Amino acid sequence: MDKLINEFSAGLFFWQIILFILLLLLLRKFAWKPILKAVEQREEGIRNALAAAEDAKKEMQNVTADSEKLLQEARAEREAMLKEAREIKEKMIADAKAQAQAEGEKIVAQAQQSIEGEKKAAIADIKSQVAELSVEIAEKVLRDQLSDKNKQLKLVDQLVSDIKLR
Template structure:
């Protein structure tokens, strides 16, 4: 049982060695341990602060990227809108130009038809006049072939002339 219960002398010497060890540790090692702990605490604190700054910077970069992406989308939409407007404008201009050209062609065709019609009518009038003269000439030759017919025609013309 002696092994289980220490003697008073042993306890005294253990207490004295403990105090000496605490004194020596406090004199030589305590400052180094505390400074190492303080340095480690500062490193951890600065690492946490840097992580927080990095997180904030990443959030800012993400926000900036989203803003740039939104601007790029808006610019893309504006370019597409402008392209559509330009395409529609070109299509409308082409339609208007085609309509104007068609109208000009139709007007030219109508004018050509009118000109040809008047030329044809003039030619027809000349042909009809020529034919009328030929018919009248043939009829007059036939009817005026004898002297009695000539006298009767002259008398009739004189009577008509006096009435007018």
């Protein structure tokens, strides 16, 4: 350092300052401006990328919210469809039961009518047969009793005694 101070030359110092200033001016014009411009462009690109990322994030949130909303609507629609299908199924089962019940009652009523008709026909047939048998028996008894005069008189007396006067 002593050597620098002892060998100090004002001319050399002057030219060094001029060269340094000239170098600074050249660097400013040709290096700093393009470097600063590149840095500014890079900053602008980063800002734009951040803004685009923010927009994408917002859009993604909107899409997520829309998809969630659509998913909820789809779930609600599915639930409504399932509920409607259950109601239709229950209605169909109830209708089928009611129809089966009505048809069963109709068949039972027809069977009861058929049984009643058969019963009346059987009773009428039995009455007819009983009447025929009664007439035949009465005819045979009367023939037997009326064939003899003593028996006829005895029958008349018996019938008269059975009659009660009021």
